[in-house]
Amino acid sequence: MIRVENLTKRYGGFTAVDDISFEVRPGSVVGFLGPNGAGKSTAMRMMTGLTPPTSGRTTILGQPYRELHNPGRQVGVMLDASAQHPGRTGREVLRVAAVSIGVSKARVEEALALVGLTDEEAGRRVRNYSLGMRQRLGIAAALLGEPQVLVLDEPANGLDPQGIHWMRGLLRRFADGGGTVLLSSHLLHEVQIVADDLVMIGRGRIVAMGSKEELLSRGGTSVSSTDDARLVQLLQAADVPVSRTGSGLVVEAEPRVVGEIAARESVVLLELRSGGSEGLEEMFLGLTAATSREGDAA
Numbered sequence: 115m116i117r118v119e120n121l122t123k124r125y126g127g128f129t130a131v132d133d134i135s136f137e138v139r140p141g142s143v144v145g146f147l148g149p150n151g152a153g154k155s156t157a158m159r160m161m162t163g164l165t166p167p168t169s170g171r172t173t174i175l176g177q178p179y180r181e182l183h184n185p186g187r188q189v190g191v192m193l194d195a196s197a198q199h200p201g202r203t204g205r206e207v208l209r210v211a212a213v214s215i216g217v218s219k220a221r222v223e224e225a226l227a228l229v230g231l232t233d234e235e236a237g238r239r240v241r242n243y244s245l246g247m248r249q250r251l252g253i254a255a256a257l258l259g260e261p262q263v264l265v266l267d268e269p270a271n272g273l274d275p276q277g278i279h280w281m282r283g284l285l286r287r288f289a290d291g292g293g294t295v296l297l298s299s300h301l302l303h304e305v306q307i308v309a310d311d312l313v314m315i316g317r318g319r320i321v322a323m324g325s326k327e328e329l330l331s332r333g334g335t336s337v338s339s340t341d342d343a344r345l346v347q348l349l350q351a352a353d354v355p356v357s358r359t360g361s362g363l364v365v366e367a368e369p370r371v372v373g374e375i376a377a378r379e380s381v382v383l384l385e386l387r388s389g390g391s392e393g394l395e396e397m398f399l400g401l402t403a404a405t406s407r408e409g410d411a412a
């Protein structure tokens with residue numbers, strides 16, 4: 115549904131997006147992850163026809179975005195939630211959008227209900243909206259044309275934990291109904307629960323991608339015991355790579371292997387789990403450290 119092929123953007127001598135390729139299948143949610151300035155927004159602007167690529171291309175539903183016959187009805191896009199007209203009410207913003215893409219006023223009310231904006235909130239001017247309300251309005255605008263594809267740049271920005279939970283449910287239902295979702299974030303945990311696949315970028319380049327399960331399993335096994343020092347010795351003796359973390363050990367082996375080694379030597383395990391968010395978080399930090407601004411300073 116979304117196919118990105120060798121997409122590249124250069125500004126003068128600076129390469130903001132460097133030869134990225136990936137696909138988003140129908141019925142799936144892909145998390146597009148990277149630290150600030152990694153090139154996510156630039157890539158999404160190219161995908162949706164707002165910025166011309168230096169080279170490479172993107173097709174959505176088989177065509178470049180600009181060649182879709184009614185993009186507003188086919189692809190829901192939210193790139194900058196703060197770009198809504200501040201002097202209009204939320205309902206007016208959606209009504210103007212509805213006219214331009216040819217959907218009914220009734221659909222405006224449906225979209226407001228979908229994102230949980232109340233009647234009173236919909237009647238308020240956008241300049242008086244909280245960041246979270248702006249995000250909801252932006253998502254309502256993206257959903258307005260009942261598209262098959264959603265491209266959302268940092269949709270969780272400014273949402274409180276309940277709002278993030280709500281958004282995950284919404285995107286999951288959208289994908290489970292056959293929709294295609296690409297969402298960006300600079301926070302792994304925001305997308306980790308809802309995404310099926312992850313594409314991680316740093317300094318414009320893809321540094322890792324794959325199914326969440328695959329990436330999680332690369333995160334190793336997290337383990338802690340009543341005697342971690344002894345467990346490290348046992349694992350090293352068995353040629354199993356192990357490293358210490360703040361809360362225990364991360365082992366590059368299946369949980370079963372770790373459990374068996376510990377059981378043979380009667381080491382009592384307190385925790386044993388595959389990868390998990392900690393492993394993936396560490397991998398994300400590790401992969402992006404070299405490519406983030408903070409990495410530059412280090």
Ligand SMILES: Nc1ncnc2c1ncn2[C@@H]1O[C@H](COP(=O)(O)OP(=O)(O)OP(=O)(O)O)[C@@H](O)[C@H]1O
Pocket residue numbers: 125130148149150151152153154155156157300
């Ligand atoms: N029009 C432009 N001219 C020059 N450089 C640009 C332009 N647009 C973006 N860049 C640069 O390209 C890089 C990528 O920016 P981009 O906004 O795509 O990153 P991002 O991953 O979306 O980051 P964030 O999470 O901070 O929004 C940045 O270094 C940015 O300064």
